[in-house]
Amino acid sequence: MADQGDLSQRARWAGGETLVSLLMARALGNPELVSLAVGFTDQQTLPVGPARAAFEAIWSDPARARAALQYGTTAGYLPLRKILLERMRAADGLTVKQMRATPEQIVVTAGSNELLFLVSDTILDPDDIILCAAPSYYVYLGTLANLGVRAVGVDADEHGMVPEAVEQELIRLRDDEQLHRLKAIYVVSYYDNPCSVTMPAERRAALVDLARRYSDGNRIRIIEDAAYRDLRYWGEDVPSMRSFDPDGTTVITAGSFSKSFSPGVRVGWGLLPPDLVGPVLSLKGNIDFGSPNFNQYLMWSVLEQSLFDEHIEAIQAGYRVKVAAMLDAADELLGPIEGVEWIRPTGGLYVWMRLPEHVDTGLAGALFERSVAEGVLYVPGEYCYPSESRRIPKNMIRLSFGVPSCEDIRRGMEALARAIRHVLD
Numbered sequence: 562m563a564d565q566g567d568l569s570q571r572a573r574w575a576g577g578e579t580l581v582s583l584l585m586a587r588a589l590g591n592p593e594l595v596s597l598a599v600g601f602t603d604q605q606t607l608p609v610g611p612a613r614a615a616f617e618a619i620w621s622d623p624a625r626a627r628a629a630l631q632y633g634t635t636a637g638y639l640p641l642r643k644i645l646l647e648r649m650r651a652a653d654g655l656t657v658k659q660m661r662a663t664p665e666q667i668v669v670t671a672g673s674n675e676l677l678f679l680v681s682d683t684i685l686d687p688d689d690i691i692l693c694a695a696p697s698y699y700v701y702l703g704t705l706a707n708l709g710v711r712a713v714g715v716d717a718d719e720h721g722m723v724p725e726a727v728e729q730e731l732i733r734l735r736d737d738e739q740l741h742r743l744k745a746i747y748v749v750s751y752y753d754n755p756c757s758v759t760m761p762a763e764r765r766a767a768l769v770d771l772a773r774r775y776s777d778g779n780r781i782r783i784i785e786d787a788a789y790r791d792l793r794y795w796g797e798d799v800p801s802m803r804s805f806d807p808d809g810t811t812v813i814t815a816g817s818f819s820k821s822f823s824p825g826v827r828v829g830w831g832l833l834p835p836d837l838v839g840p841v842l843s844l845k846g847n848i849d850f851g852s853p854n855f856n857q858y859l860m861w862s863v864l865e866q867s868l869f870d871e872h873i874e875a876i877q878a879g880y881r882v883k884v885a886a887m888l889d890a891a892d893e894l895l896g897p898i899e900g901v902e903w904i905r906p907t908g909g910l911y912v913w914m915r916l917p918e919h920v921d922t923g924l925a926g927a928l929f930e931r932s933v934a935e936g937v938l939y940v941p942g943e944y945c946y947p948s949e950s951r952r953i954p955k956n957m958i959r960l961s962f963g964v965p966s967c968e969d970i971r972r973g974m975e976a977l978a979r980a981i982r983h984v985l986d
């Protein structure tokens with residue numbers, strides 16, 4: 562075991578065990594436990610048929626199969642990058658001219674986490690500042706900690722980050738002569754993690770405008786994490802933040818097929834402003850000089866053969882039933898408990914829940930222990946707050962309906978209701 566002094570600065574910034582391993586450790590030894598904690602995808606609807614068809618199409622052409630088995634390029638398989646750009650353009654209803662982007666601006670990565678890391682490492686130095694919603698995606702908060710970056714929390718509501726709160730923070734930083742340290746604003750723009758809220762168009766436009774207006778000497782980028790865009794169960798799609806960026810120099814958009822197709826294939830990508838493509842590729846070149854080529858061919862084949870959209874409809878139908886199961890159980894079992902409330906998702910994988918003020922949901926708190934004893938795991942909400950947040954509430958939890966069956970969701974919610982009632986008694 563390495564002594565702390567033997568470790569690099571970055572390893573020390575990374576801290577100890579991650580939340581995921583802490584939760585796994587608690588789950589071990591209790592196979593009956595229902596995990597409403599991990600944000601994995603539904604096992605039953607994983608695309609065995611479409612993946613097989615895509616694979617066979619590659620294998621039907623030996624030259625293509627050999628190419629897929631070889632190293633690829635650092636930026637990724639060009640036909641895939643072309644389709645990705647085309648899909649982003651079509652999703653936002655833009656013409657080619659309005660899109661203002663070329664496939665050369667797309668970089669394919671092993672999941673969007675890699676893209677988030679590469680971009681962050683490219684534009685953020687230690688002690689630089691990034692604004693994040695309070696709460697935000699906790700794995701990315703870990704990435705930022707690992708880079709020695711200051712994650713400053715901004716108030717968010719059921720429509721995501723509040724532009725007025727962002728502007729207040731920008732003014733505060735300017736008054737404190739810290740604005741030059743601010744390099745980015747991170748936004749999970751669709752069905753975010755942990756709240757499953759989607760930012761409406763007006764807020765997207767307002768945030769892009771703020772980032773541009775307060776870029777003075779330094780450039781403030783918006784890192785748009787669109788990992789959940791396809792997981793929409795009700796309501797209309799909203800144009801991406803990128804579509805509000807007049808010249809494509811402010812917004813970096815990260816996309817992923819992990820939630821919409823397969824996390825095992827783990828293909829993600831980024832659409833980058835032109836000036837960041839070279840630096841991100843240099844960094845990626847030094848790390849892995851390209852993500853697994855075979856997986857990129859597979860995703861290309863899935864899209865090429867139009868296997869993707871049908872699959873999306875199938876998973877949307879499946880998750881619609883699961884989220885309804887979780888919300889029905891919440892209404893029935895938790896609704897009557899005073900002080901318990903939650904956001905009703907129209908997409909994504911999570912239900913974000915507030916418990917009475919004095920309930921400590923943390924790993925060392927009474928509720929967590931009791932929940933494990935009753936047979937359910939959740940994510941303590943405090944992990945989802947940037948370290949520099951005005952307030953880190955202790956009474957929030959994140960529940961996920963992705964993995965468990967409807968029966969297990971019901972069992973898990975019953976266990977949670979028993980645990981909450983127990984600690985409130």
Ligand SMILES: Cc1ncc(COP(=O)(O)O)c(C=O)c1O
Pocket residue numbers: 600671672673674675698749753754786788816817818819820824827828829
């Ligand atoms: C908000 C958000 N962004 C990005 C990711 C990363 O997914 P991947 O790296 O598998 O594309 C996740 C995964 O849970 C997520 O919740």
